[in-house]
Amino acid sequence: MAKKNAFYAQSGGVTAVINASACGVIEAARRHSDQIGTVYAGRNGIIGALTEALIDTSTLSDEDVAALRHTPGGAFGSCRYKLKDIDAHRAQYERLIEVFKAHNIGYFFYNGGNDSADTCLKVSKLAETMGYPLQAIHVPKTVDNDLPVTDNCPGFGSVAKYIAISTREAALDIASMCATSTKVFILEVMGRHAGWIAGAGGLAAEKEGDAPHLIIFPEIAFDRQKVMAKIDQSVKDHGYCVIVVSEGARYEEGTFLADAGSVDAFGHKQLGGVAPTLAGMVREDLGYKYHWAVADYLQRAARHIASETDVQQAYAVGQKAVELALAGRNSVMPTIVREESETYQWHVGEVALSDVANVEKFMPRDYITEDGFGISDAGRAYLQPLIQGECIPPFKNGMPVYVELEHQLVERKLPDFEV
Template identity: 60%
Template sequence: MSKGTLLYAQSGGVTAVINATASAVIAEARASRIKVLAARNGILGALREDLIDTSRESAASIAALAHTPGGAFGSCRYKLKSLEADRARYARLLEVFRAHDVRWFLYNGGNDSADTALKVSQLAREFDYPLTCVGVPKTIDNDLAVTDTCPGFGSAAKYTAVSVREAALDVAAMAETSTRVFIYEAMGRHAGWLAAAAGLAGENPDDAPQIILLPERAYDEAAFLAKVKQVVARVGWCVVVASEGIQSADGRFVADAGGATDSFGHTQLGGVASYLAGRVKAELGYKVHWTLPDYLQRSARHVASKTDWEQAQAVGRAAVRFALAGRNSVMPVIARTSDAPYRWKIEAAPLSRAANHEKKMPAGFIRRDGFGITDKARRYLQPLIRGEAPLPWGRDGLPKYVSLKNVAVARKLPAWEG
């Protein structure tokens, strides 16, 4: 039996399947008789020495995590800076790791989390501390470099496509005397993957969404309004899907939340749908409805993709195997080997190739007029939303989710004053 413990932490916005990854991590480690601690509220829990003993959870509870949304151990938006600028915090992490004999650190998150895992591994090497760091991919934005897709995206994409298709049927039914234009705001700051996934809702040119606004193309209001008018004249109604991160030609976000920033330093977006609705109503006179699904996009486990669910577990299992094999500073990534039939495998990629790199929509995935997706994009996206992930339902008509006990281990160090 290997000596040491494995520390797992969740980071950033959670997804419908991040707990499926957690379930796989814990089950895989248990199979190798490795004790798993979880940091409460992500890296903050590690800094505060607020660690959860997952061995206090039953095998049934850990298995039930695989169909439970949210972040079972809590997550956080907290970015560590460079080793030089944040050296005291990194040193504190090593103190906590030493105190609890942590020999493997798995950080489940996006670009910033990959960067943190990389820096922790570098500091451990500098201080000659035997620590293996592995990044575990997660994001609904699908913007992680190296991996073909990212666990969390497929389920959010499925929710988006289903929601748009269903809403379009409503709009079509009411267009004669009510709503002519419906605008759906999708998450996506700089990469339009989630908005693009809405394109799967339609199969023919006049099917909804007739217009998709992506951050990879500059927003041109005149062209947008002209396109809306054209679609309404031809179809009788129009569904628009807009990424929250669309920008004007000068690089300014079309809508933001008053210029506030989150703890990662990102402008806090939200409100592009309401802004576009106002412009359509003012300039074209159509009755407009709009929606901001927000957290619903990433928490909708009831319509999770089976492909996504299976991949979320696969990266969790692989992360443990890589860690126990001593493969430091890597991330398990998904490599597509075939579109039809859809096939994929897990490979190891250096964290340095993922950290702080952003994958945007390729030009070949965006329709020439900038308002939709190409067949090439459809071939890439469609397999990612296939299948329905297993989910037990209760007699009350609601999904049966699990809540963990999350029993903390005893602290061994002075309180963190950071």
């Protein structure tokens, strides 16, 4: 009986370390070449499977595959494309199985967050009902750190490190100029519903009075009067105020401060910029000179300052996904398990996808200070280990060296499919 091939795809917003997971999958599969045939990667994520645009990773050199470990972005292309409801749009899912069958694919590794966990679970169930032997393993990835069960998500530690460092560096800039210039600085970070990234900004502070002076979390209802009073007091006490605000900051009734009035491909509210919205309030209520910045894609692309812990974990879950598949596991996800020890230790576990799909993990209230504007000791103890270590990529001519892969596509066997 011929060896089964594998299909790997990247989904959603990429991270500084998602390619480390791809490296883990491909290298593990190559070590088990007696059991796994070719690893195909979807060009532009799951769309690559639907359109039968399969990249043959066997043409990649070992050196190029290894270089994925220090390359940001999505090396095979990702996508914001959510498969529709399986009952109303069964043809999409059946198309995936048809492509898998045509290319003898028995392993499905889907690298993404909450929505892709749901997709992976649905594909696994459909394959079972259609009698097609497929092992579907979800490889966790999300900068938002909002996947349940796993202690943390690969991709988050590097964003957390970037935000903590950026907060400290920006604060030094503001402090040096506040006597005659900007007194309020606002840094907007990602985090639609969960404030993990905003909370990471709190790691910049090591003693009382250090920036950030306010963190605005989605988990804490926004109270304009209280926020403005806190900003005003910080300027009076320190001469300036540094704020880290999550894009998902919201009022008590649930309305986002920066609701743009539209939705993205996954049906999520598009957010129109909370930093300028908050800056407008500062201008109207306090009259202080302000400046704001949006970390945006920079925070998730900054491989040059990635957390070594994050890189190791991203690689480990990719490797573990292959090991789980070879052990006969199906419809599961590798997890990061934090061990109970004096120093930070972790190992990779697993969880059923049914416990992960469509579930979000929020910042626990005890990770946030009582006033709702900072991280507590418990929050710091959780976050600090995740930004540890530096994993600097190779440099040439003053610039990091990142690999760009040639996408050699496999010959198509099926008719065109409308996406």
